[in-house]
Amino acid sequence: MSAPTEFVTWFRSAAPYIRTFSGQTFVIAFDGDVIEEGNFTDLTHDINLLVSVGVKVVLIHGARPQIERAIKAKKLKPVMSSARIRVTDEQSLTCVKEANGRLRLEIEALLSMGLPNTPLAGSPIRVTSGNFVIAQPKGVINGVDHLYSGDVRKVRCEAINKRLEDGELVLISPLGYSATGEIFNLTYEDVATEVAVAIGANKLIYLSDQAGLSDKKGNLLQELTTSALKLQAKNKTKDPLQDRIKASLIKASEGGVDRLHVIDRKINGGILLELFTHEGIGTMVSRDPLETIRNATLDDIGGILSLIEPLENEGVLIKRPRENLETEIQKFTIVEHDGLVVGCVALNPFGKEKIGELACLAVHSSFQYAGVGERLLKAIEKNCAKQKLTHVFVLTTASSHWFLENGFRQTNLTALPKAKANLYNYQRNSKIYIKTIK
Ligand SMILES: CC(C)(COP(=O)(O)OP(=O)(O)OC[C@H]1O[C@@H](n2cnc3c(N)ncnc32)[C@H](O)[C@@H]1OP(=O)(O)O)[C@@H](O)C(=O)NCCC(=O)NCCS
Incomplete structure (x- = not known):
C-alpha cells in the first residue's frame, strides 16, 4: 500500500x-x-x-x-x-x-x-x-x-x-x-x-x-x-x-x-x-540566492542525516552512525537551499599517499539533475588541491556512470591507500573510480 x-x-x-x-x-x-x-x-x-x-x-x-x-x-x-x-x-x-x-x-x-x-x-x-x-x-x-x-x-x-x-x-x-x-x-x-x-x-x-x-x-x-x-x-x-x-x-x-x-x-x-x-x-x-555551498557545522547534522538515511536504508550509502558524523563533520561540504540541506559530500584525506576519498555524496531527490552533485564534486576537487592531494577516489555501487561522466576512470584496489584497501568490503563489491586533481 x-x-x-x-x-x-x-x-x-x-x-x-x-x-x-x-x-x-x-x-x-x-x-x-x-x-x-x-x-x-x-x-x-x-x-x-x-x-x-x-x-x-x-x-x-x-x-x-x-x-x-x-x-x-x-x-x-x-x-x-x-x-x-x-x-x-x-x-x-x-x-x-x-x-x-x-x-x-x-x-x-x-x-x-x-x-x-x-x-x-x-x-x-x-x-x-x-x-x-x-x-x-x-x-x-x-x-x-x-x-x-x-x-x-x-x-x-x-x-x-x-x-x-x-x-x-x-x-x-x-x-x-x-x-x-x-x-x-x-x-x-x-x-x-x-x-x-x-x-x-x-x-x-x-x-x-x-x-x-x-x-x-x-x-x-x-x-x-x-x-x-x-x-x-x-x-x-x-x-x-x-x-x-x-x-x-x-x-x-x-x-x-x-x-x-x-x-x-x-x-x-x-x-x-x-x-x-x-x-x-x-x-x-x-534578497540573497537561496542556494549556498559551504563547510558543514554541527548544526547541519540533523539535515545531513535526513538526507542520507533513506540512501543508507536502500544500501546505496554505507551506514554512518550519528557519533561518527559528529566527529567528522569538518570533512563535510553541504549545499543548503532555503535553509535545508539538499546535498552533502565528505572528503577523507590520506595525506601521506596524497590521495583523498570522496564519500557520502548525496543529493536530495527533489534537487537532482540540477548540477548540485557537480558543484559538490568541484568543491571537493578544490579542497583536494588545497591539501596538495593529487588524486581523489570513490567507492560506489550505484552511480558509476555519474563518476565516469565527471572525469573519473575505473581502477582497482592497488590504487587505494593501504589502510583503505585493507578495509575493502568484498561482499559489497563496490567499484573503484579515481580522478586526477588538476
Ligand atoms: C549521483 C548524484 C549525487 C548526482 O547528483 P545530481 O545533483 O543529480 O547530479 P548533477 O545534476 O550534477 O548531474 C546530473 C547528470 O548526472 C546523471 N546522473 C544522475 N545520477 C546518476 C547515476 N546514478 N548514474 C549515472 N548518471 C547519473 C543525470 O542523468 C544527469 O545527466 P544529464 O545532465 O546528461 O541529464 C545523485 O543522483 C545522488 O544523490 N544519488 C544517490 C546517492 C549516490 O548514488 N551517491 C554516490 C555514492 S558514492
Whole structure:
C-alpha cells in the first residue's frame, strides 16, 4: 500500500518547514476575486492549518471587482489618472466603503465558520480588524487631484503585533484613516507592503490570478533574487496589477521581509504546496540566492542525516552512525537551499599517499539533475588541491556512470591507500573510480 508510505514521506519532508515556520509571521494578500470565485473556504482550511502550526497570520484583502461593480451600478464614471491610479471622489468613496465593509464582514463570517469534517474541526480562528492603517491623501499628481485616493502614512504595528501575540488573526481592508478623521481608498498591495515591513513579517504571500511571476517568454520563474526582480520590473508590462505586485515585492524585500511568494489563487491548497514542499508551485523571491555551498557545522547534522538515511536504508550509502558524523563533520561540504540541506559530500584525506576519498555524496531527490552533485564534486576537487592531494577516489555501487561522466576512470584496489584497501568490503563489491586533481 503506497499511500501511507507517501504520507509518511511527505510528512517527514514537511517537518523542517513546520519547525521553521512556528512563531513566524506571514502576511497573505489577495484581491476580492478570491471571495467572488468561491475559493475562500478552502483557503480558510489552509490558513487554519498555518495558525495551528504556530504561524501568526495577517490577511490583507483587496476589493477591486466589488468596487468596480458598485461604481458601475451607480452609473459613475471610473476615473484613472495618468499614473494608473484610481481617482476616488466622494461618490466613489461611498462605493469603496460599502464594498470593503461588505467584503470584510463576509471574510470574517467565512473565517468564523466551524470546520466540520475537516482535520481542523473544533479549532476556530479568532479574527480581529480595526484602524491599523493611518493614511494620507495622494494629493495632486501631474495636475490631477486624487481626492480620496490615499497612501499609507503609518502602520500601527504594536497594535497588530499585540493581537497576533494573543493568538488572533488580523484582517486588514485597503482603507486608511487620517488624523483628521477622513477615510482614504488605498491599494491592497500598498497596505500589504507597508504592513509586512512595519510588523517585521517573515513572509509576504500574494494570491494572484497567475501561476506566479514569469519571464519574457511566459515561463514561470520559480525562484529569483530581489536584484533579478528589479531588473525584470524595469520593463513595465501591460498588466498594471502584476507590475504593482512586483513593486510591492521589491519594496517589502528591501524593507526586510525575508521571503516573498506569488502563487495561483485558484489552486486548491496552493499555499500549502508552496510553503511545505521543496518544489513549491509559484514564485519565491529572496534578497540573497537561496542556494549556498559551504563547510558543514554541527548544526547541519540533523539535515545531513535526513538526507542520507533513506540512501543508507536502500544500501546505496554505507551506514554512518550519528557519533561518527559528529566527529567528522569538518570533512563535510553541504549545499543548503532555503535553509535545508539538499546535498552533502565528505572528503577523507590520506595525506601521506596524497590521495583523498570522496564519500557520502548525496543529493536530495527533489534537487537532482540540477548540477548540485557537480558543484559538490568541484568543491571537493578544490579542497583536494588545497591539501596538495593529487588524486581523489570513490567507492560506489550505484552511480558509476555519474563518476565516469565527471572525469573519473575505473581502477582497482592497488590504487587505494593501504589502510583503505585493507578495509575493502568484498561482499559489497563496490567499484573503484579515481580522478586526477588538476
Ligand atoms: C549521483 C548524484 C549525487 C548526482 O547528483 P545530481 O545533483 O543529480 O547530479 P548533477 O545534476 O550534477 O548531474 C546530473 C547528470 O548526472 C546523471 N546522473 C544522475 N545520477 C546518476 C547515476 N546514478 N548514474 C549515472 N548518471 C547519473 C543525470 O542523468 C544527469 O545527466 P544529464 O545532465 O546528461 O541529464 C545523485 O543522483 C545522488 O544523490 N544519488 C544517490 C546517492 C549516490 O548514488 N551517491 C554516490 C555514492 S558514492
